[in-house]
Amino acid sequence: MKLADSYKQTQYQLAGHGKRNIEVLKEAFDQVDGEMDSDIYGEGHVIESFERKIAALLGKERAVFFPSGTMAQQAALRIWCDEKGSRKIAYHPLCHLEIHEEDGPRKLHHFEVTHLADETRVIEMDDLINIDDGVSAVLLELPQRELGGRLPSFETLQKISAYCREKGIRLHLDGARLLEVLPYYKKTASEVSKLFDSVYLSFYKGIGGIAGAILAGEESFVNQARVWKRRHGGDLICLYPYIIPADHFYEKRKDKMADYYVSAKELAKSFNACNGVTTIPAEPVSNMFHVHLPLKKEEAEAFIAEIHEETTIGLTAKVQERGNQVYFELSLGDNYQSIPKDALGHLFTVLENKMKTSV
Amino acid sequence: MKLADSYKQTQYQLAGHGKRNIEVLKEAFDQVDGEMDSDIYGEGHVIESFERKIAALLGKERAVFFPSGTMAQQAALRIWCDEKGSRKIAYHPLCHLEIHEEDGPRKLHHFEVTHLADETRVIEMDDLINIDDGVSAVLLELPQRELGGRLPSFETLQKISAYCREKGIRLHLDGARLLEVLPYYKKTASEVSKLFDSVYLSFYKGIGGIAGAILAGEESFVNQARVWKRRHGGDLICLYPYIIPADHFYEKRKDKMADYYVSAKELAKSFNACNGVTTIPAEPVSNMFHVHLPLKKEEAEAFIAEIHEETTIGLTAKVQERGNQVYFELSLGDNYQSIPKDALGHLFTVLENKMKTSV
Incomplete structure (x- = not known):
C-alpha cells in the first residue's frame, strides 16, 4: 500500500x-451568531478586534491579518527594503521564502539574498559579523522548521537583535511557530517579539486553524503592510472564514x-x-x-x-x-x-x- | 444620520x-458533511472538482481557484507577458488593475500599461487599430463596472478577438461579472469565453459567494497560473472556506x-x-x-x-x-x-x- x-x-x-476536514470549520463557527457582520476589505469588528488582540499578545503597536505567511513575509521584507533603498536581505538557506515560494520573493520583489549559516545548523551571532551594511533586513525563523525545529539560544537572539539595531538592519521574525517555542525559552510572546522589528505568526500550525497569518509591528509598518496586502491580491472582501477559526483555535490551544x-x-x-x-x-x-x-x-x-x-x-x-x-x-x-x-x-x-x- | x-x-x-454576515457561510456549509476532506495546497476533491466544473462552464481546458481576482488577473497578464518577452499590456483606464490595486500590477510585475478608450466609454475596435505590436495582452472587462456596467456589442468582441489573434496579442477577459451579461448577449459563458485566451470569473458579485475567483485557459497557462498563485502567497493550505460557498451560491443563482x-x-x-x-x-x-x-x-x-x-x-x-x-x-x-x-x-x-x- x-x-x-x-x-x-x-x-x-x-x-x-x-x-483537516470541514468539521474544523464547523466547530469554529458552531457558536458564532449568523447575524454577526462580515469584515469588509480589512475593516469591521471581526478583523479589527482580532488584529488588536494579537498585536497585544506580541507587544506590537499594530497587526494586520493576512491570508498567508508567504504574502505577509514578502510584504514585511519589501517594506524594510524600501525604507533603506536596498533590496538586499539575508536569511537561512532553508527558510520558507527560499524553498517553498517558487522563487516569488525574487520574481515579485527582486530581493538580493544573502544566505546565513548552512543546511546543517541555525543562524548564530558569528554569521552576522561580516554582513554587508547594505542589507535592509535579516529574517530569523524560530524554530527552524527544515532543521527539525532547532533554535538558537535566547542570548543569541538578544545579541543578534542588538547587533542589527546598531547596524541599522531590520530584524524580521518568521514566527509561524512562535507560540510553540515559548515553553523552551520560558519567555512570553512579547518578550521574544520585542527583539524584532516585525513579526509573523501563523494560525494553522500548532494553533490548528484553517489558514491565515498575522503580521505585526509599528503603526507605520503595518499601514504599509496593508497596502502590500492589497497589491498582492490578499485584501479579500471577507477574511472571516479564516479569522474566526484562527481566534477559536488560538483560544483552544494557546495554553x-x-x-x-x-x-x-x-x-x-x-x-x-x-x-x-x-x-x-x-x-x-x-x-x-x-x-x-x-x-x-x-x-x-x-x-x-x-x-x-x-x-x-x-x-x-x-x-x-x-x-x-x-x-x-x-x-x-x-x-x-x-x-x-x-x-x-x-x-x-x-x-x-x-x-x-x-x- | x-x-x-x-x-x-x-x-x-x-x-x-x-x-454580508456569517449566515452566508453557515448557509453554504449547512448541508456539507463535516467528514469531507479539506483541499491541501490546491489538491483534493473539493477544489479539483470545482475547477473542472467551472472550466467546463467556460469551455476551457483547465481552471484554477484563486483567493482573489486581483491575484488571478496579475498572474494571467504576467504569464502572457513572459510568453512574449514584453511587459506591455493594454486596458481601460478605469479597469480594476488601474484603480483598485494600489498600483500592485506595476510595483510587482512592472507592467507597461497603455490605456484604451477613456473614462466616458468602453473599448471599441477602433481603439486597437494602432496598438503597439509589442503589447503582450489586452484586457477587456465585461461589463465595465466603473462605467455603470456598459458593454461593447458581441460583434465588437468578435472583431477584437480576431484582430488580437492575428496580431499575436493575447486577449484576457475580466469576467468578474461574466454570468451577469449573458442574458443581454444571449450567449453561453463558453461562447463568450472562447473569444478570449484567459478568463477570470468572480464568485462574490452576482453569484454572492464569500470571496474567490476562477482563472481559466489552456492547460499550460493554468499550470503557470498555479505557480504564480504560490508566488503571490495565494496557494493557501485550505481554500474550501471560499470554494464550498462559491459552488453553493453558483448553483443557487446561476439561472x-x-x-x-x-x-x-x-x-x-x-x-x-x-x-x-x-x-x-x-x-x-x-x-x-x-x-x-x-x-x-x-x-x-x-x-x-x-x-x-x-x-x-x-x-x-x-x-x-x-x-x-x-x-x-x-x-x-x-x-x-x-x-x-x-x-x-x-x-x-x-x-x-x-x-x-x-x-
Missing part, C-alpha cells in the same frame, strides 16, 4: 490535531504548547531508544522534530507503511530526503495524548524489531 | 442578495441572472422617470447600473439618508464622485424581488417630490 494511503487508514496519528513540547521530548526519546533511529534535535525544543531513518527513501516509505498496517498508529504520510538524509517531520498536537499508552508501547516494540531485520 | 448608518437601518435594499437583468431594466426606468435623475447606462445591459444625481456629493449623501429614513428602502451606503459626476452603483440580486410593489411605488413618489424641492 502507498504510504499516504496507509497513513489515512490508521486509527491514531502521532502528529497534529486531527484530520497547551507546553504539553505539546513535553510530548515531543517524550516521543523523541522513544524514537532515539530504537537502534538506528535518531531525531533532530536529539531533544526537541518545541513541539516538533525530525525522525531520521538509515534507509533509502523508497525503503523508508515501505517500512513505515508496514508499521501503519501492523500498529494502526500513523507516523507520517510523507518521507523527505535531503542529501543522504531520509527523514519525516513530526509536529505534536492534540492527537498524541489520545493514543493509549499500550498502543504506543506496541508501536515502539514493532519499530525496534523491524529495524533489526531491515537495516 | 450618516449615509452608511441610515442604509444599515433600512428594512429593504434595492441592491444585492442580503447582508437567476436573467431575472436580475430584467429587474435592473425595470428599476432604471423608474429612476429615469424622476426629473433630474439619470442612469448609466440609460437601459442596463446586465444586473447593474449607476444612478446619477444633479447634486454635490455631500448634498447627495444627506438626500439619500433622508430617503432611507422616510421609506425604509436602502438605495446605497456610498455615493461616489468622478469629475463633476455624482452617482451611486446598483447591482441587483435577490433583494429587489422581495420589496413590496407599493413600497417601491412610495420610494419613487418620495424621490420625485424630494428632487423637486432639492434641485
Whole structure:
C-alpha cells in the first residue's frame, strides 16, 4: 500500500490535531451568531478586534491579518527594503521564502539574498559579523522548521537583535511557530517579539486553524503592510472564514504548547531508544522534530507503511530526503495524548524489531 | 444620520442578495458533511472538482481557484507577458488593475500599461487599430463596472478577438461579472469565453459567494497560473472556506441572472422617470447600473439618508464622485424581488417630490 494511503487508514496519528476536514470549520463557527457582520476589505469588528488582540499578545503597536505567511513575509521584507533603498536581505538557506515560494520573493520583489549559516545548523551571532551594511533586513525563523525545529539560544537572539539595531538592519521574525517555542525559552510572546522589528505568526500550525497569518509591528509598518496586502491580491472582501477559526483555535490551544513540547521530548526519546533511529534535535525544543531513518527513501516509505498496517498508529504520510538524509517531520498536537499508552508501547516494540531485520 | 448608518437601518435594499454576515457561510456549509476532506495546497476533491466544473462552464481546458481576482488577473497578464518577452499590456483606464490595486500590477510585475478608450466609454475596435505590436495582452472587462456596467456589442468582441489573434496579442477577459451579461448577449459563458485566451470569473458579485475567483485557459497557462498563485502567497493550505460557498451560491443563482437583468431594466426606468435623475447606462445591459444625481456629493449623501429614513428602502451606503459626476452603483440580486410593489411605488413618489424641492 502507498504510504499516504496507509497513513489515512490508521486509527491514531502521532502528529497534529486531527484530520483537516470541514468539521474544523464547523466547530469554529458552531457558536458564532449568523447575524454577526462580515469584515469588509480589512475593516469591521471581526478583523479589527482580532488584529488588536494579537498585536497585544506580541507587544506590537499594530497587526494586520493576512491570508498567508508567504504574502505577509514578502510584504514585511519589501517594506524594510524600501525604507533603506536596498533590496538586499539575508536569511537561512532553508527558510520558507527560499524553498517553498517558487522563487516569488525574487520574481515579485527582486530581493538580493544573502544566505546565513548552512543546511546543517541555525543562524548564530558569528554569521552576522561580516554582513554587508547594505542589507535592509535579516529574517530569523524560530524554530527552524527544515532543521527539525532547532533554535538558537535566547542570548543569541538578544545579541543578534542588538547587533542589527546598531547596524541599522531590520530584524524580521518568521514566527509561524512562535507560540510553540515559548515553553523552551520560558519567555512570553512579547518578550521574544520585542527583539524584532516585525513579526509573523501563523494560525494553522500548532494553533490548528484553517489558514491565515498575522503580521505585526509599528503603526507605520503595518499601514504599509496593508497596502502590500492589497497589491498582492490578499485584501479579500471577507477574511472571516479564516479569522474566526484562527481566534477559536488560538483560544483552544494557546495554553497547551507546553504539553505539546513535553510530548515531543517524550516521543523523541522513544524514537532515539530504537537502534538506528535518531531525531533532530536529539531533544526537541518545541513541539516538533525530525525522525531520521538509515534507509533509502523508497525503503523508508515501505517500512513505515508496514508499521501503519501492523500498529494502526500513523507516523507520517510523507518521507523527505535531503542529501543522504531520509527523514519525516513530526509536529505534536492534540492527537498524541489520545493514543493509549499500550498502543504506543506496541508501536515502539514493532519499530525496534523491524529495524533489526531491515537495516 | 450618516449615509452608511441610515442604509444599515433600512428594512429593504434595492441592491444585492442580503447582508454580508456569517449566515452566508453557515448557509453554504449547512448541508456539507463535516467528514469531507479539506483541499491541501490546491489538491483534493473539493477544489479539483470545482475547477473542472467551472472550466467546463467556460469551455476551457483547465481552471484554477484563486483567493482573489486581483491575484488571478496579475498572474494571467504576467504569464502572457513572459510568453512574449514584453511587459506591455493594454486596458481601460478605469479597469480594476488601474484603480483598485494600489498600483500592485506595476510595483510587482512592472507592467507597461497603455490605456484604451477613456473614462466616458468602453473599448471599441477602433481603439486597437494602432496598438503597439509589442503589447503582450489586452484586457477587456465585461461589463465595465466603473462605467455603470456598459458593454461593447458581441460583434465588437468578435472583431477584437480576431484582430488580437492575428496580431499575436493575447486577449484576457475580466469576467468578474461574466454570468451577469449573458442574458443581454444571449450567449453561453463558453461562447463568450472562447473569444478570449484567459478568463477570470468572480464568485462574490452576482453569484454572492464569500470571496474567490476562477482563472481559466489552456492547460499550460493554468499550470503557470498555479505557480504564480504560490508566488503571490495565494496557494493557501485550505481554500474550501471560499470554494464550498462559491459552488453553493453558483448553483443557487446561476439561472437567476436573467431575472436580475430584467429587474435592473425595470428599476432604471423608474429612476429615469424622476426629473433630474439619470442612469448609466440609460437601459442596463446586465444586473447593474449607476444612478446619477444633479447634486454635490455631500448634498447627495444627506438626500439619500433622508430617503432611507422616510421609506425604509436602502438605495446605497456610498455615493461616489468622478469629475463633476455624482452617482451611486446598483447591482441587483435577490433583494429587489422581495420589496413590496407599493413600497417601491412610495420610494419613487418620495424621490420625485424630494428632487423637486432639492434641485
